[in-house]
Amino acid sequence: MPNLEIKFSDGRQQSLVLNKTTPITIGAQAFNDVCVLEDDVSPLHCRIGWIKTGFEVTAATPRGVDVNGTLVERAVLKPGDVLRIGHTDILYDDAGARESAAVSRAPQRGASAEPSRYDDAATAESEPESSTDDRGAVAERALHRRTLETGRADSKGGLARQIASELHGARHRPGEQEILRSPTILFLSIGTAVTLLIALVIWFLMGREQQLRLFEQAENELRDGKYAQAIERYEEFLQRYPMHRLSRKALIGAGRARVQREISGATPEWDRAWEQLNNLVTANRNSPDYRDLQPLVRDFAEQIAIGSAKSAETLKDASLLEITSLATALMERSADPDTPQTGPLELIRTATERARVAIAKQARLDEAVAQMQAALTQKQPIAALSARAQLLRQFPEFAREPRVRQALERALAAEKDSFRVEDFDRRARQDDLPAIHAVTPAFHSRSRSEETSLGQTVLLVAQDALYAVDTITGEPVWRRTAGLDMPFFPVAVRGAVNGWLFFDTRQQELMLCRAEDGKVIWRQSLEQPPLRAAPCVEEGQIYVSTRGGRIERLDLETGRHTARVQFSQELAGSPVMSPGKTHLFVAGERGLIYSVRRHPLECASITFTDHAPQAVRAPLLVLGRLLLVCENDRGESARLRLWDASQPDALLPEVGGEPPRIAGAVFEAPVLRGSQLVVSSSGERLAAFAVSDEPGRMGLAPIGQYRLQDNYSGPQYVTLGPDQQFWVSSSAFRRFEIAADSLRMVSNPVAVGWTAQPLQAVGETFFVARRPFFADAVMLTNIDRDRMTGTWRFVAGARPKVLLASAAGGATIVSDAGLVFRVPATRLHQTGIEFRSGAELEIPPELREAPVIGTLSDGRVAFSIAGASPKLWLIDAEGRVAAGPSVDRPAECLPLLLREGLLWPAPGRLQVKPLSGTQRYEDWRAPAESEEDEQPRWVWLRPLGASEFLGCRRDGVIRRFQVRKGDVPHVLEVASVQPSLALDIPPVLLGETLACATAERKLQWLDARTFDITAGPELPASVSGLWAVDGKLLAQTADHQLWLFAAGATGQPEWKSQHASFPVLDALLVGDSEVWVAGPQGQLVALRKESGDIVRRKQVPQALGLGVHELAGVLWAVAVDGTLYRVQDLPDVQP
Incomplete structure (x- = not known):
């Protein structure tokens, strides 16, 4: 079957x-x-x-x-x-x-071998009669046999025949039948039993079906995701059938449903899910079948670990990461030891890291919003904008966050409310400063002399003075002082009167002087100094940005101060005019561009640019309808941002796209000619762009870049010209061409040196000002823009190093630029510029090391240079220059003149250079601890006699040397000592006693012969200078007190004087009664020699370079550019 x-x-x-x-x-x-x-x-x-x-x-x-x-x-x-x-x-x-x-x-093929069911009856009838019991036994045996046979009769008669046979039984005589064997009774009994059995089975099956149906219903609801109903069914099952064999599965299923209910919701409750999972594990940890439950626990733990980490990222909730950590640990404990959990652990780690980043970002956002709100509450909109800018620099995606945008709007509104305008009517002064007798040395050379002056001048700024120089001859026309560190190069003004607009840092005044003679037209004092940016001059008005977040408006013709605009922050530079000349654009120090309406003065709009403090150093530039902002947003590069300035009354929209970026930082103003823009940046870099301000095509198209050298850190000034050409003054003056896709240098460099000021041009001639790499002098040269050659050179501002009095009462000044100025006695009594009697040493223009200059014991000046070819010149008091002995190594300090010749302090050695004869001396060489170039430098040398001297290097050891002849002439070290020295304070030799300053505010006396050290007095402050005055020691301390000590003194000074609040530059004993001390800002004070009392005060209108010197009985103060001021003509200063 x-x-x-x-x-x-x-x-x-x-x-x-x-x-x-x-x-x-x-x-x-x-x-x-x-x-x-x-x-x-x-x-x-x-x-x-x-x-x-x-x-x-x-x-x-x-x-x-x-x-x-x-x-x-x-x-x-x-x-x-x-x-x-x-x-x-x-x-x-x-x-x-x-x-x-x-x-x-x-079986159909033959007779059946099995007996018929009627065989039993026939057999029974054939048996003899016997007792009733015997007959019953026979009947029972027959019935038993039929029953056995009935089990084999299924294939013959079926179930119905078997039942009929059983019920028929054996035949009985009338009266002998048994009621229990009655077919009817048996049928009814069997039917009743069967009915009861069926009912019992049905009842059992129904109960069993009800149990299984309830369990299956719970399982189906769990499988279908109906976790609450599943939990209810499981709990009902456990309550009704606690001893059922499925109760264990129901208990686990209920726990599983509780976990899944928390996990699978629209917003999973990971903390509650972990709690339910932990309860499930706790309840079953000690059960025999917990091992079978572990895979389920591991899966739940993995889901909770990853899900809670992702929810932590979404909700920015750090507490969920604790659940991730706990669930991860449970997952690892529940996993099969033979199955690495690398994949899930990596997913969990990644999700956790993302969550931590998201939480940190949210915390940073909340912190920044709190800072912005606090700043706005305190009415500090710039602080709020600064907090926003810092946030966006770290997380730019927060720019559209509603709270951040709202704070921006509130800050801009508050910033606009803080804008104030004050009207003034303050007249300018028209009187000039009093003239003081002064003689200024300068140098002038000219290769062609047939051309005559046309009356045009260009301006030169050297040290603290302005020089007007004739454009044809190169000769100075006039000079006036303006103070050191002028904030901007003077602005040429063209109008009814041509002049120069500049700021005098000594007088704190904005001045306009005449171009032809330098006389003052007007001068107006300012409460705050201008920023380092040229004022905006437009339509007869001057707009000057000053410190304190101000713009001052003055009338150009009269200098009248008419208005002040006050901002809430410092400004980044001067304002520029809008395309329609109706507004001013000015950048705040951080984050904002202000649009100021000119008539009347009021704030039209404020645009948030998000630039950092000090990021905008170059002036703003208007390019047609565009406004260019050069933002130094990174240390090594800058971006060129463009803003649509066609609607200055509204917020300026930034031109779309990524702003072009150039290498280096931008400090000077870019230059525009037509549609070509050239931008210079640090590191001597140049970049050219094509500009388009057409709507829909606004932007900068790069053309090319050029880099000259790495080690140049000075300014670069650019001027554009015709035929795609432009000229650059930086480490030299060069000409470039703008090709289709590149920049080309088309001339050799000329006028090598640090560029000193912006280029000026008259016709086809440029006027280039530069400083030598090794000095402060400024050289102005005229250069033809095509031939790149010049015909004259004017040099001013050379710092004096030595002044010698000539025999005839004149002066010889030796400057750091290698210029020797001879000023005759007759010229000293004539004021003006002396530029015809100078001499120039032949110093290579590429020299970068400062020369060593000083006076020798015979009164001559030694001037030495280093470089590839060291050289020495000797200059006498009459200004005559002679070449010194040849040297092969540079001098590290001032050489000494001994009887044997010049003692030359070369690196790591001392050499004797005879001034005459052919005698050779063996050098003294320092111990060979390192190469010569790495040896400590010589700091000073002091003579002790004709052939003996002291020397000190940077190691602080003072050595005594002798020059000995013998068989082999040589320099010998005799003795050495290492006292505690302040090496930056040169010692003073008083006879054979060396006065030294220590770093511990003490003086020390060193016997030059025995090298015995005597501790001197302790001073209240560190020593800043030492001078010898009539065999005594004059010391100045950092608190500007002067102390006079006798040589070798260990106690109290002879006197002390609080002369003034300035450091002493030089001290000079005049006659027998007065000591003149000079300060760097032109202060002069005469002290009584015996008591230190102040006798008189004078003020030089310039910074000083050398202090006070006496020439033919007359005192002269030497300024920083070598100008000689007669002290008796200087005004007295009241204490």
């Missing part, structure tokens, strides 16, 4: 014969004919029954049943078909049916 061969997942096998009348059921519940207890098997999964033509399988669930790997709702089975129920395979086979049919047909 057809049968089913069943192979369960645990290895058990079962064979089940199919019956056409009774269907077979298969499912997870126990009432099924085939029970498959697996999670993915439904309580009633399918049934197999006869349908006239064959056995058919019918699915009992919407999912269908797997037949030969295909899910179907119903299918007629064929031999060999395989049903897949969960992990159980069921094979349908009809071979048994065919074999049974063959066996049933075999």
Whole structure:
């Protein structure tokens, strides 16, 4: 017969014969004919029954049943078909049916070997009569035999024949029948028993079905994601059937549902999910089947770990990361030791890191918003904008965050409310400063002399003075002092009167002087100094940006101060005019561009640019309808930002796209000619762009870049010209061409040196000002723009190093620029500029080391230079220059003149250079601890006699040397000592006592012969200078007190004087009664020699370079540019 061969997942096998009348059921519940207890098997999964033509399988669930790997709702089975129920395979086979049919047909070929059911009765009738008991026993045996035979009679008569045979029993005589054997009674009894049995079975099955249905309902609801209902069903099942064999599964299922309920919601509650999972683990940790539960626990822990980390990222909640950590630990404990958790752990780590970043970003946002709100509450909109800018530099994506945008709007509104305008009517002074007798040395050379002056001048700024220089001859026309460190180069003004607008830092006044003679037209004092940017001069008005966040408006013609605009922050530079000249644009020090309406003065709009403090150093530049802002937003590069300035009354929209970026920082104003823009940046870089201000095409198109050298850190000034050419003054003067896609240098560099001021041009001639790499002098040269050659050179501002009095009462000044100025006695009594009697040493222009200059013991000046070819010149008091002995190494300090010749302090050695003869001396060489170039430098040398001297290097050791002749002339070290020295304070030799300053505010006396050290007095402050005055020591301390000590003194000074609040530059004893001390800012004070009392005070209108010197009985003060001021003509200063 057809049968089913069943192979369960645990290895058990079962064979089940199919019956056409009774269907077979298969499912997870126990009432099924085939029970498959697996999670993915439904309580009633399918049934197999006869349908006239064959056995058919019918699915009992919407999912269908797997037949030969295909899910179907119903299918007629064929031999060999395989049903897949969960992990159980069921094979349908009809071979048994065919074999049974063959066996049933075999008995028809002959008589049956089995007896008939009536054989028992015949046998009973043939037996002789006997007792009733015997007959009963026989009947019982016959009935027993029939019962046994009935079990074999299924194939012959069927169930009905067997029952009839049993009920018929043996024949009995009338009156001998037993009531219990009555067919009727037996039938009714059996029927009742069967009915009761069926009822009992039905009751049992119904109860069992109800239990399984409740459990299956909970399982289905869990599977369908109805976790609350599943929990309720599981709990009901456990309450009603606590001892059921499925109660353990129900308990685990309830715990699983509780976890999944918290995990699978629209907003998962990861903390509650972890709590439920932890409860599940705690409740089952000690159960025997916990190992089977661990995979589920591991999966839940992984979901919670990853989910809570992602929710922490979304919600910015750091507490969820603690749940991630706990769940991760549980996942690792519950995992199979043989299965690495690398993948899940990496996912968890990535999610955790992202969450930490998100939480940190949120914390930073909250902090910045709090700072902005606090700043706005305190009415500090710039502080709020600064907090916003710092936030956006770190996280640009927060720019659109509602709280940040709201704070920006409030800050801009508050900033606009803080804008104030004050009207003034303050007249300017028109009187000039009093003239003081002064003689200024300068140098002038000219290669062509046939050209005559046209009356045009250009301006030169050298040290603290202005020089007007004739454009044709190169000769100075006039000079006036303006103070050191002028904030901007003077602005040429063209109008009714041509002049120069500049700021005098000594008088703190804005001045306008005439171009032809330098006389003052007007001067107006300012409360705050201007910024380092040229004022905006437009339509007869001057707009000056000053410190304190102000713009001062003055009338150009009269200098009248008419208005002041006050901002809430410092400004980044001077204002520029809008395209329509109706507004001023000015950049704040940080984050803002202000648009100021000119008539009347009021704030039209404020644009937030987000630039950092000190990021905008170059002046703003208007390019047609565009406004260019060069922002140094990085240390190594700058970006060129463009703003549409066509509507200055509204917020300026930034031109879209990424702003062009150039290497280096931008400090000077870019230059525009036509549509070509050239921008210079640090590191001597140049970049050219094509500019378009057409709507829809606004922007900068790069053309090319050029870099000259790395080690130049000075300014660069650019001037554009015709034919795609431009000229640059930086480390030299050069000409460039703008090609289609590049920049080309088309000339050799000329006028090598540090560029000193912006380029000036008259016609086709440029006027280039530069400083030598090694000095402060400024050289102005005229250069033809095409031939790149010049015809004259004017030099001013050379710092004096030595002044010598000539025999005739004149002066010789030796400057650091290698210029020697001879000022005759007759010229000293004539005021003006002396530029015809100078001489120039031939110093290579590429020299960068400062020369060593000083006076030798014979009164001559030694001037030495280093470089590739060291050289020495000797200059006498009459200004005559002679070449010194040849040297092959540079001098590290001032050489000494000894009897044997010049002692030359070369690196790591001392050399004797005879001034005459051919005698050679062996050098003294320092101990060979390192290379010569790495040896400590010589700091000073002091003579002790004709052939003996002291020397000190940077190691602080004072050595005594002698020059000895003998067989091999040489320099010998005799003795050495290492006292505690302040090496930056040169010692003073008083006879044979060396006065030194220590770093511990003390003086020390060193005997030059014995090297015995005597501790001197302790001073209240550190020593800042030492001078010898009539055999005594004059010392100045950092608190600007002067102390006079006798040589070798260990106690109190002879006197102390609080002369003034300035450091002493030089001290000079005049006559027998007065000591003149000079300060760097032009202060002169005469002290009484015996007491230190102040006799008089004078003020030089310039910074001083050398102090006070006496020439032919007259005192002269030497300014920083060598100008000589007669002291008696200087005004007295009241204390």
